[in-house]
Structure formats: structure tokens, C-alpha cells
Amino acid sequence: MQIKESSKVYDAIIVGSGAGGGMATKILADAGLKVAVVEAGPYFDPADPEQMTQLKWPWESPRRGAGTVRDFGDFDAAYGGWEIKGEPYTHKDGTKFDWFRSHMLGGRTNHWGRISLRFGPKDFKHKDVDGLGENWPIGYEDVKPYYDKVDKLIGVFGTNEGLPNDPDGFFLPPPKPRLHELYYIKGARKSNIPVIPSRMSMLTKRINNDRGVCFYCGQCSRACQVYADFSAGSCLIFPAQKGGGQVDLYVNSVVREVTTNAEGKATGVSYISKEDRKEYQLKGKVVVLAASACSSARILLNSKSTAHPNGLGNSSNMVGKYLHDSTGSSRAGFIPGLMNRKIYNEDGVGGMHVYTPWWLDNKDLDFPRGYHIEVWGGMGMPGYGFGFNANEFNKFFDLPTGGYGDSLRADVKKYYGSVLGFGGRGEAIAREDNYCEIDPTTVDEFGIPVLRFHYNWSDYERKQAKHMQETFEELIHNMGGEPLGPTPSKEEDYGLLAPGRIIHEVGTTRMGDDPGKFVVNRYQQLHDADNVFITDAGPFVSQADKNCTWTILALSWRASDYIVEQLKQQNI
Amino acid sequence: MDRRKSIKSMILGGVAGGLVLHGCKPEGEAAATDTGKLEGFSYNYGRTPEEKELIMELENEQFFNEHEMATIEQLCARILPANENFGSATDAGAPAFIEFMAKDIPEMQTLLRGGLMWLDHKSNSEFGKEFKSASEDEQKKLLNTIAFYDAGIPLSQQPIEIQFFSLMRNLTLCGYFTSKMGIEDLGYKGNTPNVWDGVPQEVLDEHGLAYDEEWLAKCVDQSRRNEIAEWDENGKLIT
Numbered sequence: 001m002q003i004k005e006s007s008k009v010y011d012a013i014i015v016g017s018g019a020g021g022g023m024a025t026k027i028l029a030d031a032g033l034k035v036a037v038v039e040a041g042p043y044f045d046p047a048d049p050e051q052m053t054q055l056k057w058p059w060e061s062p063r064r065g066a067g068t069v070r071d072f073g074d075f076d077a078a079y080g081g082w083e084i085k086g087e088p089y090t091h092k093d094g095t096k097f098d099w100f101r102s103h104m105l106g107g108r109t110n111h112w113g114r115i116s117l118r119f120g121p122k123d124f125k126h127k128d129v130d131g132l133g134e135n136w137p138i139g140y141e142d143v144k145p146y147y148d149k150v151d152k153l154i155g156v157f158g159t160n161e162g163l164p165n166d167p168d169g170f171f172l173p174p175p176k177p178r179l180h181e182l183y184y185i186k187g188a189r190k191s192n193i194p195v196i197p198s199r200m201s202m203l204t205k206r207i208n209n210d211r212g213v214c215f216y217c218g219q220c221s222r223a224c225q226v227y228a229d230f231s232a233g234s235c236l237i238f239p240a241q242k243g244g245g246q247v248d249l250y251v252n253s254v255v256r257e258v259t260t261n262a263e264g265k266a267t268g269v270s271y272i273s274k275e276d277r278k279e280y281q282l283k284g285k286v287v288v289l290a291a292s293a294c295s296s297a298r299i300l301l302n303s304k305s306t307a308h309p310n311g312l313g314n315s316s317n318m319v320g321k322y323l324h325d326s327t328g329s330s331r332a333g334f335i336p337g338l339m340n341r342k343i344y345n346e347d348g349v350g351g352m353h354v355y356t357p358w359w360l361d362n363k364d365l366d367f368p369r370g371y372h373i374e375v376w377g378g379m380g381m382p383g384y385g386f387g388f389n390a391n392e393f394n395k396f397f398d399l400p401t402g403g404y405g406d407s408l409r410a411d412v413k414k415y416y417g418s419v420l421g422f423g424g425r426g427e428a429i430a431r432e433d434n435y436c437e438i439d440p441t442t443v444d445e446f447g448i449p450v451l452r453f454h455y456n457w458s459d460y461e462r463k464q465a466k467h468m469q470e471t472f473e474e475l476i477h478n479m480g481g482e483p484l485g486p487t488p489s490k491e492e493d494y495g496l497l498a499p500g501r502i503i504h505e506v507g508t509t510r511m512g513d514d515p516g517k518f519v520v521n522r523y524q525q526l527h528d529a530d531n532v533f534i535t536d537a538g539p540f541v542s543q544a545d546k547n548c549t550w551t552i553l554a555l556s557w558r559a560s561d562y563i564v565e566q567l568k569q570q571n572i
Numbered sequence: 573m574d575r576r577k578s579i580k581s582m583i584l585g586g587v588a589g590g591l592v593l594h595g596c597k598p599e600g601e602a603a604a605t606d607t608g609k610l611e612g613f614s615y616n617y618g619r620t621p622e623e624k625e626l627i628m629e630l631e632n633e634q635f636f637n638e639h640e641m642a643t644i645e646q647l648c649a650r651i652l653p654a655n656e657n658f659g660s661a662t663d664a665g666a667p668a669f670i671e672f673m674a675k676d677i678p679e680m681q682t683l684l685r686g687g688l689m690w691l692d693h694k695s696n697s698e699f700g701k702e703f704k705s706a707s708e709d710e711q712k713k714l715l716n717t718i719a720f721y722d723a724g725i726p727l728s729q730q731p732i733e734i735q736f737f738s739l740m741r742n743l744t745l746c747g748y749f750t751s752k753m754g755i756e757d758l759g760y761k762g763n764t765p766n767v768w769d770g771v772p773q774e775v776l777d778e779h780g781l782a783y784d785e786e787w788l789a790k791c792v793d794q795s796r797r798n799e800i801a802e803w804d805e806n807g808k809l810i811t
Contacts (some may be wrong), residue, residue: 023808042620058750059665060617062627062672069623079620087792152803158792160807170807173792176770182628182781197790204792205801205811213797215765290632342775347762381763382755387745389738395723402720403740404651408745409658 002225003270005281010036010248011271011567013284015255015299018107019552020535021290022232023150026509027560028288029245033567036282037237038250038271040291040430041079041103044110044233046223053077054222058383065383071100073383076222077231078109080218086445090452093474097323097436097453098500099294102330105251106233107292108503109549110223113351114230115374116156116201116550118147118449120165123544130368131430132460136541137513137522140167146554154553155207155231157349158199162375166357172205174198175216179348180377180420181354183335187478188356193373193471198355201230210239218380229350250282256448257312257499258287258304258532264307266532272446286563286572290556293323293538297508298451300519301438311438313519313526319509320437322430323455326504327371329465329495332395332421332484333476338377341417344379358545368464370545371426373471376523379417387412396482419484424468427545428461430507434499504548509538524559530556531572537560630675640688643704644670644740647691650711651744658757666747673743680739687736694733769794 011033014021021037028035044051053075058064061074068074080102089099102108121140127133144167150156151170160168174197177185185195202224204216211234212226220229226233241247252274259267259281268283289296289540297320305310313319351374358370391411394401399534439452469487476483488495499505512518515527524539526532537548544551566572575682610624636644644667652661674681688703691714695703699710706714718733719741727735748754770791776782802811 039634039706050615051618055765056617057752057755057763059752060615062615062631062669063676064746066673066676069626075617107810148807155801157792168807170803171809172789172801173809175768176783176788176791179771179775179779179781182771182783183777184781186781197787205797205809206799207801209800216768217763217765219763332744337779342772342778343759343761344772344775345761345764345766346771347766348768379760379762382574382749382758384746384750387749388742390741390745392723400720401723402734402741404715404719404741406653406655408652408741409655409757412749416758503586 002211003279003281005287006283008283010034010268010282010284012036012286012288012563013038013218013282014288014290015269016107016289016291016295016536017105017237017249018109018232018290018292019549020537020538020556022106022109023553023556024288024290024535024560025245025247026236026240027557028563029247030243031564032246033564034246036248036250036284038253038255038282039103039105039107040254040274041105041107041251043249044077044079044104044106044223045238046077046110046231046234047225047227052225054219054225058381063384067384072111072221075219075222075383077221078108079104087450088442088444089450090439090442092452092454095453095455096498097341097455099451099453099496099505100500100503101292101295105237105249106223106231109230109232111221112503112549113547114200114202114220115198115351115355115547116158116230117357117372117546118167118169118554119544119546119551120163120167121144123166123542123546126542127238128367130362132368133542134430134510134512137375137511142522143551143554143558147550148556149557150550150553153202154181154235155203155211156199156201156550157197157204159197159198161509163357169199171199172203172207173347175204177353178348178378178529179341179416180338181375182351183337183479184375184420184475185354187475190478191471191474193356193475194359195354195356198352200349200351202229202349204349211235211243214349215347217355218347218350247308253280254446255291255299256333256446257299258289260303260305260306260529264529265530266312272448277446277481286533288533288535288560288563289538290535292510292536292541293505294451296434296534296536296538298438300509302449308528313509313528313532315528316519317514318517318519319555321432321435322507323434323436323453323505324428324507325499326502326545326547327426327428327457327461327464328423328497328502329468329488330421330423330497331427331469331472331476331495332419333472333479333481334396334477334479334484335418335420335476336396337480338418338420340414341379343379343416347380348378365467367460367467368429368527369427369460369464371464372545374423374425375400376423377417377420392416393418420476420479420481422472424465424472425502425504425545425547426461426468427543429458430542431458436508437489443496453500457493457496457499462493462496465494466490469494504537504543506522506537506540506548509534510541511539512541523562525556525562533559533563539561630672632670633675635674635681636671636685639702639704640685641667641671643688643702646704646711647661647740648744648747649739650715652748661744661748664753666744666751669747669750670740670743683732683736683739687733687740690733690736723754724746765798767794786802
């Protein structure tokens with residue numbers, strides 16, 4: 001088969017268009033570089049009526065929003081899911097890892113929760129605190145200027161609280177708490193658990209004249225048609241194009257490998273077009289991988305050459321190792337005080353208005369790292385599942401459950417908005433034996449070898465999940481409520497979700513100064529090929545008890561500045 | 573899922589005006605900009621071409637036969653009958669929703685179809701006629717034996733007719749409350765552009781709650797939300 005080459009040589013080829021790729025596109029294009037963005041999925045614009053799901057009613061979907069096709073429901077913005085037909089992944093030794101991929105312009109930033117937390121000083125040097133894992137080669141002071149710039153460019157609401165490990169920033173003002181959040185604040189105070197306004201990237205206030213202001217439909221997971229929430233397409237790539245940048249978008253283009261020359265330097269990428277299923281090559285001076293931690297690791301491992309026989313960037317044999325996701329354990333409670341609610345519009349922003357950052361000292365606990373608490377509830381728009389077990393809570397009042405007739409109407413209204421739920425999202429310890437690697441026995445429909453995962457939780461994570469469950473039950477009782485379902489047992493890992501489920505996977509191409517131990521240096525440049533950079537969450541040394549996106553954005557900006565500088569100095 | 577058909581050629585779902593977009597060949601013609609119009613496709617909620625195909629495929633199949641559909645219509649109206657203000661679940665279109673879901677989630681098919689058979693068999697044994705031909709009193713007499721479940725026992729361990737009726741009730745109520753009529757009945761007020769400015773005072777009073785002054789002072793002043801944000805060097809918002 002003849003591989004079709006383009007004669008154009010880009011200054012930079014960016015693989016992936018999510019948070020990391022979107023930011024690299026914006027910074028490199030603004031600096032005047034000719035960039036190609038190669039995205040495995042289709043073009044996506046949340047303002048395009050043909051793609052829009054925001055402000056649709058449940059009856060506009062024949063399945064009323066059920067998650068049979070899109071995992072997070074028929075109106076969710078993600079094109080992809082836990083399983084994608086024709087693009088399998090496998091597991092080793094009976095271990096479990098669930099991998100969520102969203103192939104579309106903007107990637108997973110189109111549907112994500114927009115929880116936008118900075119890592120704190122301790123998060124970069126946590127080995128100094130407890131001896132576990134590894135320190136980052138950089139510290140908060142290196143990233144802070146970029147967090148500040150990301151705050152101002154993209155917009156995030158929150159408050160400056162002066163907390164030691166949850167740094168202040170340049171925040172937009174937060175929305176007022178909703179009723180169930182006031183219940184939560186009150187309940188948490190009884191246990192001395194702090195609650196503060198959430199930090200999320202929706203525009204509660206205008207940030208520029210290109211993007212709209214939040215109109216409180218609560219549907220950020222559907223992607224916002226006025227660009228009032230952060231998605232990489234609408235907030236980074238479109239502005240890069242509109243700003244006159246030289247940005248060529250290659251959509252429906254699946255990157256197979258980074259091509260290299262005899263000296264081992266990258267010359268570009270090869271990709272398969274989904275439109276004609278033919279292989280193409282692009283040439284570039286610099287390649288920026290931002291396909292997601294696992295996808296970028298896969299591309300590197302599949303980029304074998306004489307110069308890089310073990311895969312590109314893998315002389316250390318570390319590509320794919322130290323994969324870790326946030327921990328997650330959840331619980332919901334029935335709150336009788338929230339029965340028989342007066343109904344008004346409380347959609348708010350898409351997600352929580354308040355949250356609890358990690359508040360304890362692990363020195364006093366039997367697990368090493370913390371978690372934050374997310375909270376949900378309220379009188380949301382009905383969708384698939386609404387009305388199921390409509391009067392199940394009758395059991396708490398010794399009333400019969402089930403039945404039929406007009407009384408069910410009253411039951412539904414009586415309990416509407418009376419459930420409040422918690423998600424604990426915590427830090428796991430990265431370990432070498434949690435990894436992804438190439439499965440030599442399996443290819444995807446494009447003939448590209450796929451990933452095989454090997455991942456086990458340890459007692460560090462299980463004990464943390466146990467603590468989450470104990471905290472959630474205490475909080476639910478403080479609110480006068482009843483926890484739903486039995487307490488998850490030890491055998492159920494205390495409700496600890498399978499690795500991958502929180503979709504914060506990081507660590508596959510860790511940054512560090514020692515080329516024998518780390519894949520990229522402190523500027524996210526491959527130790528083995530100086531014109532290849534990684535700007536997704538692969539270079540994370542540890543994931544913290546935060547969400548990874550804001551740090552991906554800050555670090556991608558920082559790496560992109562470095563690329564521009566190195567190109568100017570003709571070092572690469 | 574295996575039964576999902578994938579279209580090998582991905583067609584772009586639409587292109588925003590004024591933006592540069594290239595297909596696989598940057599200098600060549602732009603990638604297909606077919607907006608994915610499909611003959612006879614009546615939905616408009618941002619479906620990809622493959623998703624449209626799947627919906628069309630499911631709608632072109634008929635799972636329940638005419639007798640089963642007639643029985644479902646009666647059941648939906650028994651589960652949620654009309655009242656003085658609103659129609660029944662059948663009036664709100666719950667039966668068509670159930671027909672669609674039986675195809676969309678085929679794991680439900682046996683329980684639904686088997687349950688309908690059970691109803692007819694029981695009705696025939698007791699009243700000498702199929703369920704749909706039984707009188708209201710007869711139907712209710714029969715339903716009273718299967719409509720209640722023990723919340724202390726997992727549903728999967730309860731008799732099949734109780735499982736069937738629970739599923740039927742779930743789908744009926746869901747079909748109703750996700751319909752236009754049902755949402756009006758429920759009184760849900762959202763899914764519309766608005767400005768959230770806190771819990772109404774009378775609701776706070778009813779729940780014995782109040783906002784902290786200190787907290788409130790940090791929250792958005794909605795009268796200034798359209799002023800472009802600016803901060804001092806310490807991160808204090810000054811607009």
C-alpha cells in the first residue's frame with residue numbers, strides 16, 4: 001500500500017484536540033506557527049444545530065435520554081464511550097481498567113464536569129510528606145503563572161480561601177448554593193467538614209466578547225452553544241483559528257505512529273483517514289502528542305524504528321507504566337426534609353455549586369492521600385430512569401411500595417428532589433506495575449495494535465474508599481437522611497470504582513530529570529527525541545486529590561511556550 | 573453492542589460557518605459537509621449519522637404485536653390514569669416509548685412479553701377472557717395481586733409477575749413524566765435560559781435556612797454579569 005505524503009511541512013503537528021492539544025494549538029498558532037491538529041473523531045461545534053443537544057426536552061429522544069448509545073445518556077456530548085466498536089482494548093491477568101474515549105474535536109472536554117482545581121504545593125512534592133510515589137521535578141511555583149493565565153483566558157468561578165494546598169486564583173464569582181447544597185453545608189458543619197464554593201469553568205461573568213455568559217440550564221455535559229463553559233474546541237481551537245492562526249484541522253484521522261529519521265528525531269506522523277481508510281503522512285518540525293495519557297503512550301509504543309527499537313521515548317522502558325486514575329466511591333441518601341418541595345427552576349450551572357476539598361491530615365489516618373467530596377441533588381429535568389421505583393421511599397414510613405393509579409402522581413411529586421448524592425474523588429499512589437502496554441495479539445479496525453491494561457488497587461485506595469463511605473453516611477445522618485442501599489463491604493472494596501471509571505487517567509509518560517527513569521523532561525519533551533512533546537496527562541507524576549484538566553491546560557501552555565522558545569533559538 | 577451497525581465512512585455532522593476545516597487533504601476539497609439528512613428521520617437532537625441509522629432501524633421494527641400493544645395501552649392507563657387536569661400515561665404516549673425501549677434494551681423483551689402472557693393466562697383462568705377484555709374491576713382484582721413488592725427483598729428474587737409489573741410501572745411512569753404532558757404535570761420549571769440568583773426566600777424560610785452573609789458576599793452579582801471580568805494583581809475581582 002502506498003502511503004500518501006503531503007508536501008507541506010508544519011512547524012508543529014498536534015495529535016489530539018482535547019485540553020492538552022487545544023491549548024497547544026492556541027499557544028503555538030498565536031505565536032505564528034503553522035500547525036496541524038490531527039483528531040481521530042469528527043468536527044464538533046456545540047453551536048451547530050445539527051450537533052446540538054443542549055436545551056432539548058426528554059421527549060425529543062425516542063429513548064428519553066437513556067444511555068444505550070451514549071454512555072452518559074442520549075443528550076451527553078461525548079462521541080465515544082467505554083467501548084468503541086472496532087477499537088478494542090484488552091486486560092492482563094484478570095485485572096480491570098475501564099477506558100473512556102471520546103473521539104471528536106475537543107475530545108472529552110465537551111462533556112466533562114468542568115471541575116477546575118489547581119494542584120497545590122504539596123501535590124507536586126508529596127513524596128517529601130509520606131515517602132510514597134515520586135516527587136515532580138517542578139513545583140507549584142513553576143506552574144502558578146500558567147494557572148493564573150489559564151484562569152484569565154478560559155474563566156473559572158470560585159473563591160480565594162487562602163487554603164494551603166488548594167491555591168487561590170483569578171476567579172469569577174460563584175453562583176449561590178441551591179437548597180440541597182445548603183442542607184449539605186449545614187450537615188457538614190456538624191462534623192466540622194469544610195464546604196466552600198466550587199471551582200468550575202463556566203462563565204458566571206463575561207470574560208471576553210467571543211463567549212457568552214452562563215444562562216443556568218445545568219447542561220454543561222451537553223456542551224454549551226454560547227461557549228459559556230470550557231470545551232477545547234470552542235474556547236481554544238476556534239479562537240486560534242479566528243485569531244488568524246495557521247491551523248489545519250485533520251478530523252476523522254487516526255494517528256498510527258510518530259515517524260522518525262535515522263537520527264531518531266521525529267519527522268511527522270502517519271495516520272489513517274476514517275473517510276477512505278488509507279494511510280497518510282504529515283511532516284512536521286515538532287510533534288506534540290496530546291491524544292490522552294493512554295492513547296499517547298500507545299502511539300509511542302507503536303512508533304518502533306531502528307533508532308527507537310523499544311518504541312519512541314521508551315529507552316527507559318517506562319512508557320505506559322505508573323498509569324493511575326483518581327479513586328472514586330459514591331453514595332446517595334434520601335433526605336426527608338427535602339420532600340414535598342415547592343417547585344422552582346434550580347438548574348443552576350451543570351454540576352455542583354459547592355464542594356469539600358480534602359480537609360484532614362493523613363498523618364492521623366490509615367491511608368496516605370486525600371480526596372475531595374462532590375455533591376449532587378435537586379429538582380433536575382426528568383430523563384430516562386425518572387419515575388423508576390417511584391415510591392420506594394415509602395419503606396422508610398412503613399407504607400406499601402408499588403401499586404398503581406392516580407396516587408403514583410402524588411408519590412412522584414412528594415419525593416421529587418429529595419435525594420442527595422456524594423462522590424469522593426481521591427488520590428491513588430502511582431505504581432510501576434499498573435500500566436498499559438501493547439497487546440501483540442490484537443489490532444483495531446485500522447490495523448493498529450491496541451492497548452492491554454494491567455491495574456490493581458492497593459489497600460491505600462481501599463482504606464480511603466472506606467473512609468469516604470463512613471464520611472458520606474455521617475453526612476447523610478447529619479442531614480436527617482437515610483443512606484440508600486447497604487454500606488459497600490470490604491469484599492466490594494467499599495464501593496471503590498474500577499480503575500479508569502473516574503476518567504482522570506494520568507502518569508503513563510512521567511516527567512523527571514533522569515532519562516533512565518522518566519519519559520519526558522520537566523518541559524514535557526521526550527528524553528529520547530527532543531522534537532517530541534507530550535501535553536496531555538501522561539507526564540503527570542501523581543494525580544493529587546484534584547481533577548487533572550486545569551493542570552493539563554497550565555502545563556500544556558508552559559510546554560508550548562518552551563516549544564516556541566526552542567524553535568526560535570533553533571534548538572529543535 | 574453487536575447489533576449496532578456502524579457506518580464505515582464517517583460523515584461530518586456539520587461545519588460552522590467561517591471556520592477553516594480540512595479533510596484528510598489540507599489543500600484539497602473540504603471534507604464532506606453533508607449534514608446527515610436522512611429520509612424520514614423525524615428527530616432533531618444532534619444525532620450522528622450512525623445514531624440516526626440506528627433510530628431508523630429500531631423504528632422500522634415492530635416488537636409487540638397488535639394484541640400486546642392493546643394490552644400495554646390498557647395497562648399504562650391503569651398504572652397512571654387520567655385525572656381532572658391531565659391525561660393518562662397512554663394519552664401521553666407511554667406505550668410507544670415502551671415499544672421503542674423494548675427494542676433499544678432487548679434484555680427487557682422476555683420479561684415484558686412473558687409478563688403480558690402471564691396476565692392473559694391469569695385473566696383467562698379467572699375470568700375466562702384475555703386481560704384487555706376484562707372489566708375494570710376484574711383487571712384491578714388481578715393487578716392487586718402483583719402491583720406491590722417487598723422493598724426488603726431484591727426484586728430479582730421476587731415472583732416473575734411482580735418483576736414484570738414493576739418494570740411496566742417504571743416504564744409507564746418514566747414515559748409519562750418525560751413527556752410534554754408529564755413535565756407540565758410535574759411542574760418542572762427549568763431547561764430554559766434564566767438567571768439563577770439563589771433559593772427563593774419563602775423556601776429558605778420554610779426550611780429554616782438562611783444564606784451566610786459572608787458566603788453571599790462572594791457570590792455573583794447578577795446585575796454585573798455582562799461586565800467583562802478584570803482582577804487586581806492579587807486575584808481580587810474589580811469589575
